[in-house]
Amino acid sequence: MKTDEVISVVGTEPCQPSRDLMTVREESPAMDGPPTVEELTPPERTLMGPGPSDVHPRVLKAMSTPLVGHLDPSFIDIMNEVQELLRYTFRTDNQWTIPVSGTGSAAMEAAVGNVVEPGDTMLVPSNGYFGDRMADMARRAGGEVVTVDAPWGRPLDPAAVADAFDEHSPDVFGFVHAETSTGVLQPSVSELTDIAHENDALVIADTVTSIGGVELRVDEWGVDVAYAGPQKCLSCPPGASPLTLNDDAMDKVLSREEDPRSWYLDISLLEGYWGEERAYHHTAPITNVYALREALRLVAEEGIESRWDRHRRVASALKAGVEGMGLEMNAPEEFWLPSLNTVRVPGGVDDGAVIQYLLDEYDLEIASGLGALSGDIWRIGCMGHSARRKNVSYLLAALGDALTEQGAAVDVDAGLAAMSERF
Numbered sequence: 001m002k003t004d005e006v007i008s009v010v011g012t013e014p015c016q017p018s019r020d021l022m023t024v025r026e027e028s029p030a031m032d033g034p035p036t037v038e039e040l041t042p043p044e045r046t047l048m049g050p051g052p053s054d055v056h057p058r059v060l061k062a063m064s065t066p067l068v069g070h071l072d073p074s075f076i077d078i079m080n081e082v083q084e085l086l087r088y089t090f091r092t093d094n095q096w097t098i099p100v101s102g103t104g105s106a107a108m109e110a111a112v113g114n115v116v117e118p119g120d121t122m123l124v125p126s127n128g129y130f131g132d133r134m135a136d137m138a139r140r141a142g143g144e145v146v147t148v149d150a151p152w153g154r155p156l157d158p159a160a161v162a163d164a165f166d167e168h169s170p171d172v173f174g175f176v177h178a179e180t181s182t183g184v185l186q187p188s189v190s191e192l193t194d195i196a197h198e199n200d201a202l203v204i205a206d207t208v209t210s211i212g213g214v215e216l217r218v219d220e221w222g223v224d225v226a227y228a229g230p231q232k233c234l235s236c237p238p239g240a241s242p243l244t245l246n247d248d249a250m251d252k253v254l255s256r257e258e259d260p261r262s263w264y265l266d267i268s269l270l271e272g273y274w275g276e277e278r279a280y281h282h283t284a285p286i287t288n289v290y291a292l293r294e295a296l297r298l299v300a301e302e303g304i305e306s307r308w309d310r311h312r313r314v315a316s317a318l319k320a321g322v323e324g325m326g327l328e329m330n331a332p333e334e335f336w337l338p339s340l341n342t343v344r345v346p347g348g349v350d351d352g353a354v355i356q357y358l359l360d361e362y363d364l365e366i367a368s369g370l371g372a373l374s375g376d377i378w379r380i381g382c383m384g385h386s387a388r389r390k391n392v393s394y395l396l397a398a399l400g401d402a403l404t405e406q407g408a409a410v411d412v413d414a415g416l417a418a419m420s421e422r423f
């Protein structure tokens, strides 16, 4: 809206400002009066990308309930319930299990920024996008970063991890359990944690795309610190992100010589709020905590192992459909990650045009490849409330149409038949 239109709407005569003021005025449309913004009506998308996933209606309902104060006795009960549900979902008895205020990257930075002390060496993987982010955070925490290499689209080899320990003696080892950029699930987690512990290192696991979607056993697998996000397989909006630390990790965090560089994410301070004391540190995002509570209640109702099974069953039908259509998965079968399916873009097809077509014609979101796989793959999530037969058949029909539109030789009927057979 132009300046004079706004003025005529509010019905006031403009005064005569000096030239200088006039210039300022022209550059500051925000000062001209209230902007006209329509009521919020976002499109109704089906979310099958790398997150967020479709949110369960019960979670949306929980988010529309009234706020209580972050120190209200009723909220203290809610905090306890969320912590208990998080322990169940992580498969851990760790006392120190909390939702961090912020997205998955905040939980990641809380983990890395507290566990890595200046002068520490952290070993990180180079086989995907999120290992690089871990490295960046470790550097900012004053750590030195060394890498264990594997190509994008392959998991880490325990022998390579052992070699990296021999060569660099890292203090902290980070790995990504479910790499959302490549659709690869890291197998043999216990083997990796054994190597780290034999070398007196702590292990930080990125479980953002595995929590609540694929088998994850924090205690049994010897993971010292795990962080996650709510908007992937927990089907909850982003904003409060799971984090758990065992006693060994907490000992290191609470005996640091130097304070962590972030005040907001300092675990020794967060302990005041989420620990025994329940004293103010920052105002918890109440609504996001409500949402997470409901999302985790849904996990508990379904049963964590049944939920892992559902993801595997539904995603395997998605995979069968994609392959039946004549497309190729990017991740090798033995490292396939059910919650994030990477599909190779056939020759001659514009990956971005397909994504746009799905959004425009079907209100359906999938994503393109990142980093080394940019342009080569699509990333199709099958997470939480999106991991349903309804979504998978919709996706396959829509993707088949988009590819046919692009002139690709795909057999959509064969894909749908292969999917149905799997169900």
Ligand SMILES: *Cc1c(COP(=O)(O)O)cnc(C)c1O
Pocket (backbone or CB within 6 Å): 051, 103, 104, 105, 106, 108, 130, 176, 178, 179, 180, 206, 208, 209, 229, 238
């Ligand atoms: C999504 C994701 C993150 C980052 O989480 P945000 O909520 O986007 O901050 C980190 N690691 C993995 C593996 C992810 O998929």
